[in-house]
Amino acid sequence: MAVYTEITDEEVQGFAREYDIGRVIACKGIAEGIENSNYLLVTEQGPFILTLYERRVRRDDLPFFIGLMEHLAQRGIPCPVPVRGRDGESLRHLAGRCAAIVTFLRGMWPKRPQPAHCQALGEALARLHLGGADFPMQRRNDLSVGGWRPLYEASAPHAGAVAPDLAAELTSELTILERRWPQHLPQGVIHADLFPDNVFFEGTQLSGLIDFYFACNDFLAYDIAVCVNAWCFENDGSFNITKARRLVSGYSAVRPLSPEELRLLPLLARGAAMRFLLTRLYDWLNTPKNALVTPKNPMEYLQKLRFHRGARGLGAYGLDALDAA
């Protein structure tokens, strides 16, 4: 939870006058969100979300993210729509930061995802992939397999403070992943961070996908793998094959997976676990004690990585029936 930048009444009112959204009635920092400062902006026209982009988001990437949301929204994906100012620009400046106003989405993120949520998520993810197919901009995934070793090396000297022998385990795992990582799978724009707190529901009806600030071009099936890790493990670390099956079958019903994509899903999930383990490990070791944001424990993703390493085939994921189908 984080609001890094305090903005004054005058700044907000002045900023809002560059838009056709009416006068600002209130502006409150939102506790959710980690990378940026988010405010609920209530104007005479209703609620909006105001985002100030903090240092972790590169300015050069913002046109990709903003353009992608506009593109997807035009294709019916329920994502925030960037609001353009009177001058046609949706990316502006406020309080020394890049800033944008986006539409407010209905719904709440599921604190305890159920199988029905996973199915709806799979369907929406497939629609996102199809909708992004003709998005003209490109953004490389810096956090894919090529980015893992540098991240690992930045943390390795202190990894022992988190778990004994962690460095040895990660280096062996990295070598395997680098060797086995696929070269050719269907690619496109992926969300790359579709955790439950980035997906809104009304009941079990999916009402919004948010936080496109890791979106990039990569294997489409890798996006499913990120979701499998984020949605299909229970709090006790056990893997819920029902959720995995509903997620993947929901996806396949909209965009059928190739046999190759399905076969490689466990490997992609293993890589996705490595990616989140490495960034969490880095943040865990490098976040100052007095930071506003409490870093997430990397051990959760070490356990997920170990699950994937130990899993034998699609059956361990409840996906063997899909393979035959």
Add this chain to the structure above:
Amino acid sequence: MAVYTEITDEEVQGFAREYDIGRVIACKGIAEGIENSNYLLVTEQGPFILTLYERRVRRDDLPFFIGLMEHLAQRGIPCPVPVRGRDGESLRHLAGRCAAIVTFLRGMWPKRPQPAHCQALGEALARLHLGGADFPMQRRNDLSVGGWRPLYEASAPHAGAVAPDLAAELTSELTILERRWPQHLPQGVIHADLFPDNVFFEGTQLSGLIDFYFACNDFLAYDIAVCVNAWCFENDGSFNITKARRLVSGYSAVRPLSPEELRLLPLLARGAAMRFLLTRLYDWLNTPKNALVTPKNPMEYLQKLRFHRGARGLGAYGLDALDAA
């Protein structure tokens, strides 16, 4: 900034059905607020504030706080109005906590208060005092002079970690304050915590007073003293006599201060500085490093205390002219 309790979609929808406020469209944790969990609740009827009372607020005190807000709102004080459920109750339970929904107030708190804000604050504070005069419930101020020594003693053994000789300075100061603290001044319901983040403005027009969870019965002028400390010092520690004069004259225009109240204002401000110094010191020494809330630095209030100790008469506060008036 804090949201301590996570609530699920189902819990919020179920809770909202006990009210006539329409279906819940969204519910987002608000980053502001320290003692409780606050959510912006957007329903078909518009925005509301949902508060879950965390452990620092005593259950037995809640009827006083809720009743006071209702009472003041009926008398035109711009404060949140507790919304009653279909059964007439405004204090309910949610996620294992006491909980209430209150109306949403327009405006934003001033990040850089100006003299005009201070004058409007003074006027509103006086109206709050007049409006609270016939409120039938009572709540003792546990954080007045009688509560300071126990607070001090809980922190004294470790006070040296914050500033050398702090314990000696505080014990001498406490003795003086206990000896000189007045016995007889006009009393009534006070807010007791009217910091800038609890006061909303639209421009320089005051639009809301919030966070009544320290409200109690005490000297009315003590409430002014709390505000003098919270509103009239600049970030560099200097005292702004223009702001103090506008605050006190704004107050007096609505509820004239007696000569005794005015004369004792510096002493009350010195005591109010001690009260916030002691609670901040306690929190500073006792907040775990991984807490969601970063404790406020007690040194700010030590500097304010020292200012009051060194000040000679009302002239140091820009209030001598008011005395003559």
